[in-house]
Amino acid sequence: MSEALELDVGAAGDALNKLTIVFDRRRQVGDQIYDALKKSIVSLQLPPGVSISENRICRQIGVSRTPVRAAIIRLVEDGLIEVFPQKGSFVAPIKLSAVRNNHFTRKALEIAVLGRACLVWTPEVAARSRQILMRQAAALAEGDLERFHDLDEAFHRSFCSAAALEGVWSTIQIAKARVDRVHRLASGQGRLPLVITEHGDILEALDVGDAERAAERLDYHLERAPAIMETLLGTYEKYFVE
Template sequence: MVIIEQNPQESIREYVYRFLKVNIINLELPPGQSISEQEVASQLKVSRTPVREAFIKLAQENLLAIIPQKGTYVSLIDTDQVEESTFVRQTLEHEVIQQACTCFPAEELFQLQSCLALQNLCISEKNYYRFFELDETMHAIIFRGCKKSRTWEMLQLMNAHYNRVRILSLKTKEFQWDQLLKHHQALIKAIQEQDIKLGIKTIKLHLNKVLIDLEYLRKAHGDYFLQRKQQTFTMTQK
């Protein structure tokens, strides 16, 4: 696992939760891997109580599977959740990009352009995780510029499985980074020139990429994904 620094304003409980979630999302803790409270507590030099609380919270978010008498495992990627997250993002971002292409603050536009420059640097340095973070930042800025920050925060609550697919795609298909960069360039151009048609076309293409990649990634990394039969069984048991 990659150790991240504790923010000054964070409690130990918040830090442990964020540490684990970051490592799950960026696949440092890959789907299916076992994980123990004691190991995490020892690595972070904290008591087991905040670790246990983080485990429970992550299990509620379907990122950990706590199996009595067996142990705790990083949840496999659930494609149903990925598809649902894609649907929600496409629906919301279709509307947000139209607003952004109608009226957008100059300061936020400058921040989008700055993100784009940093993404170019990430490509040259082959830093896929930083590229992912900047991609997230770009979308957050667009939402903020349209006064929809709380809507973006709501999306983050259901994006965990979706984001793991994005990270896996960036790790596996490095040749597509330039394509993503072109999407971002087109989005900024659409906002800058108030071109709603270009904005809608680009955001649809950009967000649909996850579903296009999904079939390839399931074949290449089948052990990372919950099988369809398993998903049906789980729903039947409920």
């Protein structure tokens, strides 16, 4: 049993951003709010600076403040929301220093995982990654950006599965969440087809067992977003700090 609710989260004076939450009574309310808010923030549907008033949100989706607060606590931990006691809670700006640090973190971990994956790279696991890549290409062709990003995540995650290091993914995911908004901004530049190409390059290197080249290709792939970021600083000045 589930019901759809619509959440208006527009900041005063800003354009209204609508966030739809489909409630599933079996899952805890707090978890669902967390997922919905996180997705909206990472996808920039809730841009940096927007007010996340506990009262307004809980009124609009018809629950109490308690589960909303639980979700916000976790999002603060994720670095996606900033809370100023007695003043308000806001979608965190994109901190340049945090982007640098978490980009480093993500790259170091993904490259390390890739090294392990290369050691156990078999046609079976290769097929799994390649299938995700093909679905990602299809999503791009259909213009389904949300699915594109979901499959992008699945692709990178597949190396963790291959290396039997699934638990490392949760850490990568946290670092990734802190830099993903930059990727989203960068993806507005029509470079999405290159993502498919670069993913393919990584798989090719793995297929021939060239760990070094695979790592180099992954490095290159991940390094392009920060480079593009520099060019975005002017356009989206409001989103960034430091």
